[in-house]
Amino acid sequence: DTEVTQTPKHLVMGMTNKKSLKCEQHMGHRAMYWYKQKAKKPPELMFVYSYEKLSINESVPSRFSPECPNSSLLNLHLHALQPEDSALYLCASSRGAGEKLFFGSGTQLSVL
């Protein structure tokens, strides 16, 4: 099983809303990631969790708040987003450092 599951698949939110994106993997991977992808662009790294600890934050605005409740789950809490934050948000996981990276199908987010 090489599946990373993301919910919801689509999300529309206003700039004053609070919402959360969820990601789950059952491959026993110890590293999990959030990426942001704009249309016709490559994925951009946002956060990396390793062994449930935040190890990389690519200077992401505080309106994005990641959380790793356990080794299988990764959340991204969203608050007071801007229209320019509209994008495909991808979760990924890998067994460990330098290992193959597996992506979920993403959450298409629209901020109105």
Place this chain on the structure above:
Amino acid sequence: GENVEQHPSTLSVQEGDSAVIKCTYSDSASNYFPWYKQELGKGPQLIIDIRSNVGEKKDQRIAVTLNKTAKHFSLHITETQPEDSAVYFCAASRVSGYSTLTFGKGTMLLVSP
């Protein structure tokens, strides 16, 4: 930091033809080079990867070649099929540390029947 250049940005071929996508990288310490295929509305799917101790790797109709000296690597797809149509991303990283891949800008491949 690493910089990955990918060419061409778009590629149109007829079904059955071969397709080649090329990437160059700047960091001589990079030693892991995956290729991802992304279909519309889906996340990137790892289709093949190569490490720097190998010059070529093949998986059915897909092959990747690596030239460490020139710092470039290529994806070769033979006998293309319409379902190969997608955006392809190359990437590079160091095996040590976290998988912070640097992606190329992508190639949109269109295979016409």
